[in-house]
Amino acid sequence: MFQLAMIISLILLSVSILVGLYRVMKGPSMPDRVIALDAIGINLIAMVAVISVTFRTSAYLEVILLMGIIAFIGTVAFSKYIERGIIIESKRDN
Amino acid sequence: MSPDVVIETIVAILLLIGTTLALLSAIGILRLPDVYTRSHAGTKSATLGVLCTLLGTFIFFAGMENFVSVRLILGILFVFLTAPVAGHLMCRAAYRSGVPMSNRSVQDELKDVILSDKEEQR
Numbered sequence: 559m560f561q562l563a564m565i566i567s568l569i570l571l572s573v574s575i576l577v578g579l580y581r582v583m584k585g586p587s588m589p590d591r592v593i594a595l596d597a598i599g600i601n602l603i604a605m606v607a608v609i610s611v612t613f614r615t616s617a618y619l620e621v622i623l624l625m626g627i628i629a630f631i632g633t634v635a636f637s638k639y640i641e642r643g644i645i646i647e648s649k650r651d652n
Numbered sequence: 653m654s655p656d657v658v659i660e661t662i663v664a665i666l667l668l669i670g671t672t673l674a675l676l677s678a679i680g681i682l683r684l685p686d687v688y689t690r691s692h693a694g695t696k697s698a699t700l701g702v703l704c705t706l707l708g709t710f711i712f713f714a715g716m717e718n719f720v721s722v723r724l725i726l727g728i729l730f731v732f733l734t735a736p737v738a739g740h741l742m743c744r745a746a747y748r749s750g751v752p753m754s755n756r757s758v759q760d761e762l763k764d765v766i767l768s769d770k771e772e773q774r
Contacts, residue, residue, distance in 0.1 A: 563664035567705075570671040574678030581681050581690075589687050589746035596738055597681060597694040601674050603731065604705040608667060611712050616719055622706065623727040626734065633738040641745035 564612045571605045592636045599629030659715035666708030673701030685754035687746050695739030702731055 578601065581594035603625050610618040639645050680693025706728045713719045747762065 560660045567667045567671040570675045574675045577678040577682050587751045589742050593691045593694050597698050600698045600702050604702045607705050607709040619721050619723045623723050626731045630734040637741040637745040641748050
């Protein structure tokens with residue numbers, strides 16, 4: 559029964575990742591794609607958590623924290639690029 | 653009922669709630685008309701869904717194996733703090749780079765504010 563619930567959760571997460579992938583491919587503007595990629599990253603975090611519960615191993619728990627950090631950094635870099643055209647500003651020399 | 657079965661039931665319910673919220677946010681991303689409403693769906697309910705899932709994982713490892721994972725608590729806090737910030741930054745970049753709203757929007761108050769700011773800078 560417990561394994562069945564885990565399998566259902568994994569299927570729901572896979573379907574939501576596929577729907578996000580459709581939005582990444584079709585999205586009319588660039589911010590649409592970045593928002594869909596951010597949602598895919600968050601769904602992947604949940605998927606790693608469900609898989610570690612399914613296998614009863616605590617070896618994958620670092621991956622959750624790391625993927626959260628990396629998804630946030632990627633989204634911030636993309637949004638700065640879309641807003642200003644550069645990611646790391648050079649110092650003003652006066 | 654033995655305590656293991658109780659813990660397994662709580663964990664299964666939390667995980668199913670979390671993944672259902674993730675699916676609802678994906679349906680919102682698929683069906684809503686413009687980028688702002690899509691980010692409204694994609695940020696809030698996906699964050700709540702991943703919080704429910706990580707809370708279920710934390711309860712599972714704390715109850716079944718007596719393993720209180722500090723990394724999991726840190727992950728919950730970090731996702732809870734950063735996902736709305738990422739959504740806000742992306743919406744701000746979309747507005748400033750001129751992504752249009754949907755046809756059904758009725759009011760745009762930020763436009764006047766940004767225009768008056770630009771006139772003050774001249």
